[in-house]
Amino acid sequence: MSKTYYIGFEPKPKLSGALLDIVNLHANVEGKDVLKGIYLSIEPGEAHVLLGPNGSGKTTLVNAIMGSPKVRVVEGRIYFKGEDITGLPTHERVRMGIGVAFQHPPGIRGVKLRVLLEKLSSRLGKGADLEKAALLVGMKELLDREVNVGFSGGELKRSEVLQLLVQSPDLALFDEPDSGVDVENLAVIANAINELCGMNAKPSARIRSALLITHLSYILKYVKADRAHVLIDGRIACSGKPAEIMDEVMEHGFGRCAECLRERM
């Protein structure tokens, strides 16, 4: 498969065998430095969670991985499946097997959810059952509505997760799937994430990887991640076991993570 690269991003050779490998990533948004040297590796079958306060750069990291035109990478590399994708257009990254559930998806007028799902299924999905997936997230009634137009907060999140279920990406990025949803929706969303990523199986038996972004961490009661990271001011302040990091954040907030980061600098 030949790929189009944006000018100035000649691909570089891979560094490790990880599914996703982010090396010293610096990026800015509208001239403001947001990511200031991110290192992050996700192995096949692993689910990672990224915690961090508002404004720390979590969504920018997701957009950098996706190749959003709003994010300008100024230094560093992103490797996926061993290939340098730093300069690759968004749709080619998607076709390589990356998928995203957005935090604030826009309404797409004139496109029915069913039509979008059929496209995802036929082009990218590996034969995912559309109806079954819709049933799992309770979206069957919304299939003939325009994508995200007039959806409630919970419906938006379920619609995003449904699209990932049908797309079946090798790496699924979830940008705050738990923000602004009630407990009932949270359980449905978490269940779908577990289903998509095969979370109930051992990491070695799983076929998909995930990066789950949250600043609430409630969803971690339902989704068992393998590793957690705390993002502070555009840098990963610490990484470790999700339970330990969650305990720390629950008890002290992100303050001690910020201190820890300063000591290291």
Next chain:
Amino acid sequence: MSPGEDVKDRLRKIKERAKDAVSKTPDVGPDVDLSKLRFEPGPEEGATGDLAERASSVGIDMSGKGRAGTYVQIDYSAMVDRMTSGNVEVMSISRAIDTYDWLTDYYWRAMDVDVDKFAALAELRGSGGYFIRARRGAKVELPVQACLYLRTPNLAQNVHNIVVVEEGAELHVITGCASPVTIEGLHVGVSELYVKRDASLTFTMIHGWSNEMDVRPRTGVVLEENASFKSVYVNLNPVKSLQSAPVVYLNGPNSKASLISIIAASDRSYFDVGNTAYLRGRGSRAEITSKVVAKDEARVISRGSIVGEGEGVKGHLDCRGIILNPAATILAIPQLEAKAKDLELSHEAAVGKIAEEEIYYLLARGFDEEEAVSTVIRGFMDVDVKDFPPALAAQVEKTLDIIAKSL
């Protein structure tokens, strides 16, 4: 039967007024030099293959299948005028004038013949047009179609159309106007539409002109009590200039009008377009929607005006535009005028660039750039045609699909 003296007298007076307006340039839109145009069509052979294809692009099925009637005019000649239902009449305007004395009740009643030189031209150098009539109480389910085709280069085609939907009748009309892709010329289309008491008319007009043509439609619509009028206008192709300001008079109490126009402006097209509604009858309602997509070096002036003159009337104006590149321009001029008490007039206007966020969203779903852009444009142009009969709705949808892919 020859027309009575009073009819002849009125027609004579109309001609005189038209003569006084031959050099009356309209206030809006670029002027057109009539001296460079020809008023004699060229030979008729050839170009008919192109006709079927172009007519189809503006919604006309030359086989006449699924239509209650068909009118096709090439240059100055009516090629087809037929009807398949006894409830509806379709014929050339000249034949209608000869046939019905009462046609004078509908002849230059929805607008003035001396409004500008183009209207005057349609009277003085008239070259055809159609007459469509739905009889009293008739529910004409299948649409009537009318096609005006300009074939001879540099020709001025000046048609006068009249549609009458009689008391309690229901009529659907598909009109399509087209020309070969590259020719120069002028099309003047005077259309007078009358929707009588308790009657309803749905009307689609699709334009597919050449980028060297000047187009000056002149439309007046008169609604009586409880009458309903719904129209969709779509422009498909670039033109040299198109200036059109249809006026709808909601004279009858509780009359309703919904006017939608969708303009795809590309190349170096110049458009000055916009509907006006006069809410006169008590409790009458109008909704005007305009969507414009401009690219290349196109310039679009998108107007819209609602004048509230009756009690308890309600009007809403929705005027939206996107420009796809910086050389294109859109000027939106929504206008509301209140002249009575207890009325409610409102407008929304928004002009800007294409929604980048929506494009990125679709790219993140694996769409390529081109597909994402056309999907977002298609979504922007999407209009609610669920009240239209399936044939008209399908035609509008199909036309918008074509536009979205071509822009």
